[in-house]
Amino acid sequence: MRSALGRLGGGILAAAALSVPSPGYACSINLTSAGTLRPSDDNKTLGSEVKGSTPGTVTSILSLLDGTATIEVSSPTRIQTPGGYNASAETLQVAYNAAAVLGLFPGASQSYTSSTTSFQATGVLAGLSFSITLHNRILNPNGFAPGTYTTRTVVTCHP
Secondary structure, three states, rough: OOOOOOEEEEEOOOOOOOOOOOEEEEEEEEEEOOOEEEEEEOOEEEOOOOOOOEEEEEEEEEEEEOOOEEEEEEOOOOEEEEOOOOOOOOEEEEEEEEEEEOOOOEEEEEEEEEEOOEEEEEOOOOOOOEEEEEEEEEOOOOOOEOOEEEOOOEEEEEE
């Protein structure tokens, strides 16, 4: 989802889905909302937690028979920028919170990082459903040229 945002275009927080079925185990991740990126007042940060922007969200359904799945959240990548953008000093980061929708799950939280991270989710017979709120940001002391910026974070699930 892209939208015009004053001097900068909107960005996308995209989550890829992976289903891994095996005997007694199934996991699915679905993109609920792509999110938007906006510039900070000083034009040094472009992010999904800046005024009026929105996070990306994904939902996951785990159907396990007393098993554990690893949910991996990749470091973000920049996939679109306008001409004239100087990316030489940029840093891309992701932060997230995961909370149970259905089932027993204590949740997971990650502050902003440039690294791929993961957390464990366990289902017991009835399964587990949870939602992950993703925030991407680009930090750049060079600022941001006017135009559209897009980032991508990939979320996967595996045994």
